[in-house]
Amino acid sequence: MESSRRIEQDYRARVARAVAAIVADPMAEHRLEDLARLAHFSPFHFHRVYASVAGETVAATVRRVRLALATRLLEAGDQSITQVALAVGYESPQAFTRAFGQFTGQSPRAFQQKMVRAILDVDALPQPDDGIAAPAVRIVEYPTRRLHALRHQGPFSTIPHTHRRLRQHAGTARISARWGASFGEPEGGPGFRYYAALDSPDPWPDVAEVEMLDIPGGCYAAHRLAGPYSQINAAVRALYxxxxxxxxxxxDDRPTLEHYLNSPWQVSQAELRTDLLIPIRRTNAA
Structure with a gap:
């Protein structure tokens, strides 16, 4: 058992080198042979090991990291759709639009317009389309929570890998809720930490890298985001x-939380719902 765990950790560390190379230079060619050499695998075995560890092919990771770069370029708003398409390696706006739609559930132009509105006016953030008129932000009280958590290592674009690994570690344990917890400045930085986390009533297998994360209860500003996870950073920034x-x-100094109400395996990108929870307290002047 211990030997198997060491092998798994070694494989993850070696695959992480390949992922880091992709993230460091998304627009490089990233040939399978070069990435396999970096991870110290033969090309024949590398693509199988990579898919097993990352949950997707190398090509899918490259595509997702490039499209994540495209969301940042579109959010900046100073380049046309064609310019962004070329910048992330697509030969035509049409091919880029198709790929971007599969990634985010909307067109590049719609995404750009929505992000610009979100930054200018938090009331323009996407709202649930359940027919109920609700304020963009509501104040809620959440109880203390103890979550099974896995710290994310790497850029935002590889967070799905961490969530997938945590779910695998759960084994047959029941999952009652999926969370993300961010510590530190919302824009990231040296002290920034992100955890994939799960609420589970059952005992878990003993896994060294999974820790228990205690989230203090208290007051939060809550906004329900409708749409793909690629909108989360801009939405949180608009709230702040x-x-x-x-x-x-x-x-206050509690973590910012993301409560994932459904998942991409259950619904389309456009149907995703995420509660964004900013920990708050009354100001002295209030």
Whole structure:
């Protein structure tokens, strides 16, 4: 058992080198032979090991990392759709639009317009289309939670790998809720930490890298995001920049939470729903 665990950890560490190379230079050619050499595998075995560890092919990771770069370029708003398409390696806007739609559930133009509106006005953030008129932000109280968690290593674009590994570690344990927890500045930085986390009532297998994460209870500003996970960073930034300063609240040192209400395996990208939870307390002047 211990030997099997060491082999698994070694494989993950070697595959991580390949992922890091892809993330460091998304627009490089990233030939299978070169990545296999970097991970110290033969090309014949590398693609099988990579797919087993990462949950997708090398080509899928390259495509996803490039499209994640495209979301950042579109969010900046200073390049045309054609310019962004060329910048991330697509020969035509049409091919880029198809790939981007599969990645985010919407066209590049719709994504760009939505992100610009989100940054300018938090009330323009996507709302649930359940027919119920609700405020963009609601104040909620959450109890203390103890979650099974796995710390994410690497860029935002590879967070799905961490969630997948955590779910594998759960084995047959029941899962009652899926979470993400971010510590530190929302824009990232040296002290930034992100955890994939699961609420589970059952005992888990003993896995060294899985830790118990205690989330203190308290007051949160909650916004329900409708749409793909690629919109989360811009939506959280809009909440901090546009809603928080005039709210009468200030952030405290609890983690920012993402409560995933469904998953890409259950629904389309456009149907994804995520509660974004900013930890807050009353300002002294309020």
């Amino acid at each position: 920049i546009r809603w928080l300063p005039a709210s009468g609240y200030e952030p």
